[in-house]
Amino acid sequence: MTKKSLEPFLWTLFSAGGVLAALLIPIHLLLFGLAVPLGWAYPSYEHLLVLLRHPVTRVYLVLLCTLALFHGAHRFRYTLYDGLQIKHLNEVINVLCYGGAIVGSVLTVYLLWRIP
Amino acid sequence: MSQTPIYTEYHPRWYRRRTSTYWWLRRPSYLAFILRELSSLFVAWFVIFTLLQIHALKQGAESYQRFVDWSKNPVVLIVNIIALFFVVFHAITWFKLAPQAMVVRLHGKRVPAAWIAGPNYAAWAVASALVAWIVLGG
Amino acid sequence: MSDTITLHVARYRPEVETEPTFQEYQTPCRKDWVVLDALNYIKDKVDGTLSYRWSCRMGICGSCGMTVNGEPKLTCATFLTDYAPGPVRVEPLRNFPIVRDLVIEMSDFMRKLVQVKPWIIRADEKPLSEGEYLQTPEELDEYKQFSMCINCMLCYAACPVYGLEPHFIGPAAIALAQRYNLDSRDQGARERMDLLSDHTGIWGCTFVGECTKACPKSVDPAAAIQRYKLKAALSWFKSFLLPRGAS
Known part of the structure; x- marks a missing residue:
């Protein structure tokens, strides 16, 4: 009965996303969330666009964003269970968490599919 | 598989305490746990922020400038500072717990935990430097 | 360091109480005493009605687990002096039904x-x-x-x-x-x-x-x-x- 459970698969996404999030999100946020708006760094628009056009960057961003989303969704689902004791809303929570991650992933792929 | 706990069927006098909804306030380590788990929200925020950035980049220089101006908004800035705090907390706890989840053996001997955590932190530093160099350099 | 210490011990007597209460006891606080020694002192000298489990008093049998100042501890391996000057709160293990005083249902x-x-x-x-x-x-x-x-x-x-x-x-x-x-x-x-x-x-x-x-x-x-x-x-x-x- 548990053989076809999705849990091992979701946990693998959670773990892979957790590794990527730990390695990469801090520097991304430091650069674009703090350094650029506060004027500590000035990466030019042209330079960033060249980067974004590169296929390796796009694959990198798709992997980072989708896995980070599934990591977040999985973890937040259990936070809701543990923190608020609302396990009886199981189905709603699953749809909201993983559904959100799927929508976000589709959006990421769509955005990075073609770069003008 | 697991039956209902058969505890109190014949023993109505056993005292059972229900776990409080605010159990995570009871001990500092529980609070640290729930904060670690809440980093998931800020990971999601980072993805939204990045998607907005990519969208702006695709629209052109003017649109990207508008995105940068928006990110200077104090509210956005404060959210990003809080998010940075949470994702760094996630990274530290993640690397710290990694040796517990994996066993590496060398010549039949278990590699000590510090040997697994150490390279994790080194990889973190290298990856961060690499991203910064690619984004800022050139 | 004072030579006595106060213990707040959780009591639950299902025949008289509907929920646990605390009872205060004074016990000697000797350097070589663990929390279990204090409980044994209470049982022998002060209040014979206190119920708790213990056996080997050397960290092998696993019987004397209790909540000491909010932390799950083996009371045979938890020194009183670490909690001086007190008071020390002793409760049954959390997450289990309580049968009586410090005794849980396992x-x-x-x-x-x-x-x-x-x-x-x-x-x-x-x-x-x-x-x-x-x-x-x-x-x-x-x-x-x-x-x-x-x-x-x-x-x-x-x-x-x-x-x-x-x-x-x-x-x-x-x-x-x-x-x-x-x-x-x-x-x-x-x-x-x-x-x-x-x-x-x-x-x-x-x-x-x-x-x-x-x-x-x-x-x-x-x-x-x-x-x-x-x-x-x-x-x-x-x-x-x-x-x-x-x-």
């Missing part, structure tokens, strides 16, 4: 312990005449840490997941299952898998890590659970790629 744990089949399972038993199943020191090293469990249930008292979800098989039982799964003489990993890879098994655990901190024997149940998750994930992918005849 049959849920005992049942779970049996469910994970903590014994060596062989597919092919070899006859006695062929001798024992031999094991190298490396093979022993693989599981030895997980075999140190004394079933004191401190990890269950520390685990918020068990508190929230009583069906959760819990740290000690999963660690013990791993102890046998990792034993080179055992061939029962498959038999244990259905129970362990259920949502009340390893997937219920959110790696709070408190079980490992509470363990007086350095068993590290949290590690046992995470390693099993990794293994279960790998075998999931394997069975996905090779639907027939998967391991």
Whole structure:
């Protein structure tokens, strides 16, 4: 009965996303969330666009964003269970968490599919 | 598989305490746990922020400038500072717990935990430097 | 340092009370006394009605687990002087029903312990005449840490997941299952898998890590659970790629 459970698969996404999030999100946020708006760094628009056009960057961003989303969704689902004791809303929570991650992933792929 | 706990069927006098909804306030380590788990929200925020950035980049220089101006908004800035705090907390706890989840053996001997955590932190530093160099350099 | 200390001891007498209350006791605070010594002093000299479990008083039997100042502890290994000048709050282990005073009801744990089949399972038993199943020191090293469990249930008292979800098989039982799964003489990993890879098994655990901190024997149940998750994930992918005849 548990053989076809999705849990091992979701946990693998959670773990892979957790590794990527730990390695990469801090520097991304430091650069674009703090350094650029506060004027500590000035990466030019042209330079960033060249980067974004590169296929390796796009694959990198798709992997980072989708896995980070599934990591977040999985973890937040259990936070809701543990923190608020609302396990009886199981189905709603699953749809909201993983559904959100799927929508976000589709959006990421769509955005990075073609770069003008 | 697991039956209902058969505890109190014949023993109505056993005292059972229900776990409080605010159990995570009871001990500092529980609070640290729930904060670690809440980093998931800020990971999601980072993805939204990045998607907005990519969208702006695709629209052109003017649109990207508008995105940068928006990110200077104090509210956005404060959210990003809080998010940075949470994702760094996630990274530290993640690397710290990694040796517990994996066993590496060398010549039949278990590699000590510090040997697994150490390279994790080194990889973190290298990856961060690499991203910064690619984004800022050139 | 004062030579006496105050203990706030949880009392629950189901025939007179509907919920636990605290009772205050003064006991000597000697340098070589543990919390259990203070409780024995109360029982012998002050109040014979106090109920609690203990046996070996040397960290082997696993009977005297209680909550001391909010932390799950073996009271035989918790020195009074560490809490001086007091007061010390002594309560029964959390997450279990209370039978009386400091005595908790543990049959849920005992049942779970049996469910994970903590014994060596062989597919092919070899006859006695062929001798024992031999094991190298490396093979022993693989599981030895997980075999140190004394079933004191401190990890269950520390685990918020068990508190929230009583069906959760819990740290000690999963660690013990791993102890046998990792034993080179055992061939029962498959038999244990259905129970362990259920949502009340390893997937219920959110790696709070408190079980490992509470363990007086350095068993590290949290590690046992995470390693099993990794293994279960790998075998999931394997069975996905090779639907027939998967391991």
